[in-house]
Amino acid sequence: MDVKNAxxxxxxPGIFQLHFMRRIFLYSLFFVLAAGMSWAQSAKQxxxxxxxxxxxxxxxxxxxxxxxxKKAQAEKNKEQEAEAYLNVGVGMYYLDDYDGGIAVIEKxxxxxxxxxxxxxxxxxxxxxxxxYVYEAKYSQSLKHLSxxxxxxESNGNKKDLARCNNSMGIIHKNQYNLNEALMYFKxxxxxxDDIRKGDASLSMGEVYIQQKKFTDADKILQTAVDFARKNxxxxxxxDAYMALGEVNIAFGKKAQALKYLNDALSIKENVDDQQxxxxxCVIMGNLFMxxxxxxxxxxxFLRAVTIAREINTREELKDAYLGLSNTYHLKNNDDSAxxxxxxxxxxxxxxxxxxxxxxxxxxxxxxxxxxRKQEEKQRKQREAYxxxxxxxxxWVFIGIILIIGVFGFIMFKRYKEKQKANVEIMKxxxxxxxxxxxxxxxxxxxxxxxxxxxxxxxxxxxxxxxVLPGDTEFHHSFKDAFVLFxxxxxxxxxxxxxxxxxxxxxxxxxxxxxxxEEGDKEYIIYATADCTGHGVPGxxxxxxxxxFLNEIxxxxxxxxxxxxxxxxxxxxxxxxxxxxx
Numbered sequence: 046m047d048v049k050n051a052x053x054x055x056x057x058p059g060i061f062q063l064h065f066m067r068r069i070f071l072y073s074l075f076f077v078l079a080a081g082m083s084w085a086q087s088a089k090q091x092x093x094x095x096x097x098x099x100x101x102x103x104x105x106x107x108x109x110x111x112x113x114x115k116k117a118q119a120e121k122n123k124e125q126e127a128e129a130y131l132n133v134g135v136g137m138y139y140l141d142d143y144d145g146g147i148a149v150i151e152k153x154x155x156x157x158x159x160x161x162x163x164x165x166x167x168x169x170x171x172x173x174x175x176x177y178v179y180e181a182k183y184s185q186s187l188k189h190l191s192x193x194x195x196x197x198e199s200n201g202n203k204k205d206l207a208r209c210n211n212s213m214g215i216i217h218k219n220q221y222n223l224n225e226a227l228m229y230f231k232x233x234x235x236x237x238d239d240i241r242k243g244d245a246s247l248s249m250g251e252v253y254i255q256q257k258k259f260t261d262a263d264k265i266l267q268t269a270v271d272f273a274r275k276n277x278x279x280x281x282x283x284d285a286y287m288a289l290g291e292v293n294i295a296f297g298k299k300a301q302a303l304k305y306l307n308d309a310l311s312i313k314e315n316v317d318d319q320q321x322x323x324x325x326c327v328i329m330g331n332l333f334m335x336x337x338x339x340x341x342x343x344x345x346f347l348r349a350v351t352i353a354r355e356i357n358t359r360e361e362l363k364d365a366y367l368g369l370s371n372t373y374h375l376k377n378n379d380d381s382a383x384x385x386x387x388x389x390x391x392x393x394x395x396x397x398x399x400x401x402x403x404x405x406x407x408x409x410x411x412x413x414x415x416x417r418k419q420e421e422k423q424r425k426q427r428e429a430y431x432x433x434x435x436x437x438x439x440w441v442f443i444g445i446i447l448i449i450g451v452f453g454f455i456m457f458k459r460y461k462e463k464q465k466a467n468v469e470i471m472k473x474x475x476x477x478x479x480x481x482x483x484x485x486x487x488x489x490x491x492x493x494x495x496x497x498x499x500x501x502x503x504x505x506x507x508x509x510x511x512v513l514p515g516d517t518e519f520h521h522s523f524k525d526a527f528v529l530f531x532x533x534x535x536x537x538x539x540x541x542x543x544x545x546x547x548x549x550x551x552x553x554x555x556x557x558x559x560x561x562e563e564g565d566k567e568y569i570i571y572a573t574a575d576c577t578g579h580g581v582p583g584x585x586x587x588x589x590x591x592x593f594l595n596e597i598x599x600x601x602x603x604x605x606x607x608x609x610x611x612x613x614x615x616x617x618x619x620x621x622x623x624x625x626x
Contacts, residue, residue: 088117088125100278107136127156167196181359207237243272283312323352323361514543538583
């Protein structure tokens with residue numbers, strides 16, 4: 046070992062620790078900056094992020110939704126607060142906390158109702174109904190789904206209506222009303238966006254499996270896989286793999302089926318979809334039963350039972366009970382087989398209860414009746430409208446006839462009156478001609494007088510401009526000075542005044558509060574004044590003001606502005622012979 050390597054080995058622990066500490070620092074800085082950026086975002090932006098990643102990363106979606114809730118409450122934004130409650134509830138639902146998800150979404154539902162946001166109210170109702178579907182509580186589910194569908198049909202929200210249709214289809218599928226289920230799934234596919242098309246494709250494939258139409262199932266499930274990959278929807282992708290596993294079991298391709306099922310299980314475990322894990326375990330258990338491997342099947346069914354009991358999903362629990370019953374039967378343990386078969390029968394009867402089926406039928410009939418009621422209401426409204434329009438046209442026609450008659454009578458009467466009036470008009474015409482001649486002569490006189498007055502005022506303007514300081518005087522004292530003087534009339538009631546002088550006395554003057562030394566200072570005094578009135582009266586006032594300022598400052602050497610203004614006031618009062626001003 047050379048010296049270089051020895052030094053490296055001696056320093057290696059310290060170098061590693063330095064790199065480790067630097068990496069920890071950078072990660073900490075990254076998370077601090079990320080947290081700051083997250084808080085800087087609005088509740089609306091956070092809600093949009095949570096909704097966008099729910100299918101890909103429900104844990105992160107839930108965390109962002111909780112931040113959105115705090116942000117919305119800080120902003121006192123009720124609409125975004127309700128949206129955040131919905132997103133938090135959906136995140137909990139995707140992570141298999143069904144009851145907790147419903148409780149949170151109900152808070153958002155209450156806010157949506159209070160603020161009158163019908164679309165958000167429909168979303169909350171639809172998701173609550175969807176959760177109840179997965180809990181196999183169909184009566185409660187139908188109540189919420191029917192409300193959501195009514196709202197979405199009214200406001201034309203096709204995307205969320207498609208989601209409701211998919212949920213309704215799942216209820217029919219689980220009640221073995223397979224044709225009705227397909228009808229709803231096809232509606233969901235037709236109305237939905239790519240995400241809902243993926244859901245509908247998957248559900249149609251599951252129905253075809255129940256109908257033993259495995260070729261059709263294989264084809265539509267491949268479509269579901271394509272949509273899932275396009276949408277990065279891990280839930281639909283895993284479920285599609287799971288269903289393709291069942292299809293391949295039916296085709297006798299057990300190795301391919303096992304590959305699909307293992308892929309599905311891997312995704313389900315990755316996203317922590319406990320309900321999905323229990324489903325895959327049931328199907329894999331059935332696969333091992335077909336290969337006469339009851340021990341493997343037993344472990345998978347038992348895992349499914351444990352998960353289904355924990356998250357309260359009755360469909361998966363029912364199927365797992367049946368699987369365990371078959372497993373124990375294959376192992377010649379008839380007591381356990383009958384015990385689990387009894388559990389299966391009881392749960393299956395509960396799920397397929399007459400009440401749920403009756404409720405489903407009632408909901409369907411209610412929706413059809415409501416639709417017929419709306420159509421009948423629209424028909425009556427159209428009939429009433431047509432009747433009203435016909436009545437209006439009738440009265441309009443009568444009105445037009447009456448108007449024409451009255452108008453004709455008036456025109457005839459006026460014609461007669463006009464004939465009589467023409468004679469009088471001819472007499473008056475001559476008188477008008479005489480008056481017009483007289484007016485024209487008077488207008489000529491007025492025009493001449495106006496011209497004389499205008500000439501006089503223009504001359505007064507030249508006098509006023511001669512009195513006002515010129516641009517040259519300003520430029521001597523201020524290099525960049527300019528004058529913008531735009532009188533309203535020919536002569537102006539406003540004026541500006543400028544002078545530059547050096548005091549002739551030394552020491553404190555009797556009429557000034559300032560003390561100057563001869564030759565020390567040169568005063569530049571400027572005034573801008575707005576006189577009362579404008580035009581000729583204002584012009585007279587501006588001339589008086591200019592004259593008095595020359596007298597007070599240039600001759601009287603008054604440099605104090607207040608005294609100068611007081612003297613100007615006194616001179617104007619005296620000059621105009623005013624008192625009490």
